[in-house]
Structure formats: C-alpha cells, structure tokens
Amino acid sequence: MDFTIISPKEVTEKVLRKESFFILDVRNKDAFSDWKIEGSRVEHLNVPYFDLIDGVDKIAGQVPKDQDVLVVCAKQGSSEMVAQHLVDAGYERVFALEGGMKAWSEFLHPVKIGDLKEGGSIYQFVRMGKGCLSYFIETDGEAIVVDPARTVDAYIDFAKERNVTIKHVVDTHL
Structure with missing residues (x-):
C-alpha cells in the first residue's frame, strides 16, 4: 500500500x-x-x-x-x-x-472559546461533517456538556485529557 x-x-x-x-x-x-x-x-x-x-x-x-x-x-x-x-x-x-x-459525520473538533471569571474554560465542539455545535464547560474538576452529539466518546476522552469529571449533560433541542 x-x-x-x-x-x-x-x-x-x-x-x-x-x-x-x-x-x-x-x-x-x-x-x-x-x-x-x-x-x-x-x-x-x-x-x-x-x-x-x-x-x-x-x-x-x-x-x-x-x-x-x-x-x-x-x-x-x-x-x-x-x-x-x-x-x-x-x-x-x-x-x-x-x-x-x-x-x-461523527467527528467532533474541540475549540476553546473562552475562560470563566472564577476559573475554568468553555469549549465548543464542532461537528465538522454536519455543522452542529455542542459545548463543554469545565471548572473545579467538573464539567457539563451542552447539546451533545449522539456519539459521546469525544467528550469522555476530552474530560479524561483535562482530568475532569462530566457531572451533567443538558440538551436544549428537545
């Protein structure tokens, strides 16, 4: 090959x-x-x-x-x-x-879009193949995922890399 x-x-x-x-x-x-x-x-x-x-x-x-x-x-x-x-x-x-x-279609690309005043960060996950957006907000070792894609491995892997625990998931599209 x-x-x-x-x-x-x-x-x-x-x-x-x-x-x-x-x-x-x-x-x-x-x-x-x-x-x-x-x-x-x-x-x-x-x-x-x-x-x-x-x-x-x-x-x-x-x-x-x-x-x-x-x-x-x-x-x-x-x-x-x-x-x-x-x-x-x-x-x-x-x-x-x-x-x-x-x-x-399933790949999610994380992009840091900001820092929180009291510490922590906001990341936008861009689903390149479909143009969908979701968010990962982390502070004090914990995270919330907003509007996740149905394939969640990217969020789990990202949390492990950042040494944070995903505590909440919110879907605003229901």
Whole structure:
C-alpha cells in the first residue's frame, strides 16, 4: 500500500489551516449532492466507485498530480481500492479517509472559546461533517456538556485529557 490513511481529525486540521487539497469522492451522486467535505481551498470530483472498479484512466486528466488527493467513500473500503488505483497510475500524494464519510459525520473538533471569571474554560465542539455545535464547560474538576452529539466518546476522552469529571449533560433541542 503506497497511499496513506488519514483520520477525520487530520482532515479537519487541513481544512482549518486552509490547505489546498483535492477530494475524489467515490460515493453515489445523490450522497455527494446531499453533503461533502468542504473548505475554502478544497476542490472536488465525484465519480462513483462502480465507475472506477477497473482503474482511474478515464479520470486521470481531472485529478491533479501536483497536490494531495483525498479519496473518500461511505465507510473506507471503496476509497482504499480507488486510492490504490491512483497510486498504480503514478499518483504520489494519495490519501484515503479513515472510516469514510461515516467517521467524518461523527467527528467532533474541540475549540476553546473562552475562560470563566472564577476559573475554568468553555469549549465548543464542532461537528465538522454536519455543522452542529455542542459545548463543554469545565471548572473545579467538573464539567457539563451542552447539546451533545449522539456519539459521546469525544467528550469522555476530552474530560479524561483535562482530568475532569462530566457531572451533567443538558440538551436544549428537545
């Protein structure tokens, strides 16, 4: 394997740093038109996986060789096959999204947005793939999570990293 598996976190960092990269999205056209990875310097080409089973010759002129190419699919498997086709066709900067768009849709990126007067911090968790926001407020070794996503591992892991205990969860969307 000559391509690299890249995590949703790494893709998020590229988007936030406004790095230029090209995405070859191999999901069906309707899935692509519903939502995709977006960024100010991200270019896309959507060609369904089934059209690339025998190789990438027919799209070679549409995929740049001089920049990073990220191949994405629904869950990872199809993007690995297409990424390997790209490598076999002479592409050198090829990546496949770990966990596919499913993982992208669930990834939460914490951003510190403020400090509390009496000590503590407020973090906004950005769900990059869906544009949803939640909050993690911590003080005195305790935290509250506001409007959590349904996948909670990011909050639990973040609390462990910060050495705080999540004491409360509030959902304002009910």
